[in-house]
Every structure is written in C-alpha cells, then in structure tokens.
Amino acid sequence: MRWEKQTLEVAQPNTLPGLARMGNLIRSVRTPEFEGMVFHEVVAKSALNKVGPGSAVPFTWTINPYRGCSHACVYCFARPSHTYLELNSGQDFDSQIIVKTNIADVLRTELARPSWAREHVAFGTNTDPYQRAEGRYQLMPDMIAALAGSGTPFSILTKGSLLRRDLPVLKAAAASVPVDVALSIAIFDDDLQRSIEPGTPTTAARLATVTAAAQAGFNVAVFLMPVMPYLTDSADQLDSALQRVKDAGATSVAYSAMHLRPGVKEWFARWLNTHRPDLTQRYRRLYGDSSYAPKAYRRQLAARIKPLLQAHGLTSTLEDPNTGSMGSTPQASARASARDTNGEWRRVTLAPGHQRNEGTVVVTSQPTLF
Numbered sequence: 001m002r003w004e005k006q007t008l009e010v011a012q013p014n015t016l017p018g019l020a021r022m023g024n025l026i027r028s029v030r031t032p033e034f035e036g037m038v039f040h041e042v043v044a045k046s047a048l049n050k051v052g053p054g055s056a057v058p059f060t061w062t063i064n065p066y067r068g069c070s071h072a073c074v075y076c077f078a079r080p081s082h083t084y085l086e087l088n089s090g091q092d093f094d095s096q097i098i099v100k101t102n103i104a105d106v107l108r109t110e111l112a113r114p115s116w117a118r119e120h121v122a123f124g125t126n127t128d129p130y131q132r133a134e135g136r137y138q139l140m141p142d143m144i145a146a147l148a149g150s151g152t153p154f155s156i157l158t159k160g161s162l163l164r165r166d167l168p169v170l171k172a173a174a175a176s177v178p179v180d181v182a183l184s185i186a187i188f189d190d191d192l193q194r195s196i197e198p199g200t201p202t203t204a205a206r207l208a209t210v211t212a213a214a215q216a217g218f219n220v221a222v223f224l225m226p227v228m229p230y231l232t233d234s235a236d237q238l239d240s241a242l243q244r245v246k247d248a249g250a251t252s253v254a255y256s257a258m259h260l261r262p263g264v265k266e267w268f269a270r271w272l273n274t275h276r277p278d279l280t281q282r283y284r285r286l287y288g289d290s291s292y293a294p295k296a297y298r299r300q301l302a303a304r305i306k307p308l309l310q311a312h313g314l315t316s317t318l319e320d321p322n323t324g325s326m327g328s329t330p331q332a333s334a335r336a337s338a339r340d341t342n343g344e345w346r347r348v349t350l351a352p353g354h355q356r357n358e359g360t361v362v363v364t365s366q367p368t369l370f
Helices: 017-022 079-085 091-095 103-111 140-150 161-174 190-196 203-215 235-248 265-275 277-287 295-311 329-334
Strands: 025-029 038-042 061-063 096-100 121-123 154-158 179-184 220-227 252-257
Touching: 079 091, 091 096, 103 140, 121 140, 140 161, 154 161, 161 179, 161 203, 179 203, 190 265, 203 220, 203 235, 220 235, 235 295, 252 295, 265 277
Parallel strands: 038 096, 061 121, 121 154, 154 179, 179 220, 220 252
Antiparallel strands: 025 038
C-alpha cells in the first residue's frame, strides 16, 4: 500500500508537548506498514552537530537524520535523548520517530558556508541512519552526495541492511573523499538477537551487508559492541563471532563492554529481570551504581578478545564506546592517545537531547536497578 494514501494525523500539543514547543512539526504519520509506530515529520533547523571540546571521539561533526529508533535495542545508549522531547526513553524511543525531512537541503546550505573546514562527519552516532524509516524517506543518498560534493570525509555506522541500497552512491562518493563504513553486529545467537534487538535485521542479513560493502571496495569494520557480560562474552562465543565476521569480509573489529547510562539501565534491567533473572545478581555486582563495567572485567575482556582478533587476522578499529562510532583513519590515528590501557576511548557521556553540541561532558549519578 502506498504511504501517501495512509491515515495522517497532525500531532496536538497534548500528544507531543516537546515537539509542539519547538514549533517545527509538520505532521505525524501512521501507516499499517509500520504498525504501532508514529513518524513525526519536522523541519530541521540545522544538520551538522559539533562535538564538544571535551570529547575524545575521533570526529568533529555528526549528523542524525532521525531521533528515536525502530531497531528497539534494549541496551541503546541514545534512549535518554528522547526525554528532551518529553517522551520516555523506553517504548516512545522505539515507536515515536522524529524525521528531519529537509535535512539534506539544510546540510547543503551549511556545507556551502565559507567557514566550513571540511572536517570529518559521522553518521550513526546517536540513532541509526538506516533504520526502517529510511526506506520511505530516503534522506541518506542526498546527504552522501552533498558531503562528497563539498569535499567532506564521512563515516557511517549502522545495523541496517538498507545500506546496501546506497552502495553505488557511497562508491561514487569514495572516489572524491574518504568514506568509512561499519556494521554494528553485537549478537550472533538468533534467539537472543530477536529478544534484545527486536527491530533490527538478522545477524545473517548484516553479515551479508558486510560482504556486499567489501565487494564494493570498502574496508568494512564490524562493531562487536556492546559485549554483554555472561550473555555474549565467552571465549567460544567471541571466537565464533569473529570467525563469521572474518568470513563475511570485514577487515577490522571494534569492541567494548556494555555500558548502561541512566535511562538505559532501567530499560535493560526490565529485560534482564524478565528474560534472564538468573543473571540479575551478577549484573548488580558488576554495575552497581556505575554506568560501566569494572576495569577488572574490561581488562579480562581485552585479554580474551585480543588474541582472537590476531588469530582471525582482524585489526582493532578505533572507536568511541559512548557513541559507537568511528572517524576517518587519519583523524582516528591522530587521536589514538585518547584511548585507555584497554584500547577503549576514555569515557565521555553525551548530554541527552543536545542538538548542536552532542559531545558535552556531563557527570550523572546512576541508580541501582538490578
């Protein structure tokens, strides 16, 4: 059924107070094709978000064409960003998707400014640019072309197999500027993947996307993150995952232990207490009042996975575990000193809801929920 023939509903102030206050809502769209979801089309005021000066991430600018994400990953670090719109970080984040319909036009305007220095731009730092809504709105091809046309290097991190649609335009862009491509694949058990990442393509589909991107000429990274304690972190699980990643054609892997920020920890705790209550006490001992697994656990994970990376001929990709993204190779290398002794970036927490300064460092208290 064609999208434009579906029921349209304009959001009222009492349904989306945050968006109503911002004054840039065009309409809200419901369609049987996406049962239980609402797409709120907005006019974007800006496209490029500058990373704050306190951040150690290997890129300077980000673009997020969508807010909220239909992938519905239980552990998603970006969930708290929805509270800025007076939506909750649980079900609302999964089902109330903000679509910046004019973002490509805004981006072209910003790239044309004399002050634009053509610094690296990262997609996929907050929510996935290739989530299901992209199949309808098709925002990415115009943005890719705009960046390449302006001489701006960029990277894409996604769980979406829809990336395959844009491989021709990405290949054309790579002829002009550095383009980095990465797939996020954290879970290699199908049942667990469907439970924790219910809206994502299957692991097999994402591995096939790695293969397609590699065959298109890209050095593809796989983000094996988060590694979830007692769920995906055994030596056998990691060895099997890395073998599949290597067989798919990836050249490098990024990994980090799961971290659980306020607004995420509550959601993950609900899943854990429902599906794996046998692990509740173990998670309480690991995370307690912290967002991060203890250093001792992270050292153990590094000691377990580094020999496996070497055995499978995979290099380690520079990554930021807070955003799950990477920068272009030259910029990442220049900032490699920011990593800690476990090979991870120093911890930088993004302030929920920030649009123009997504790298703002904030200190938060974390409730014990397990």
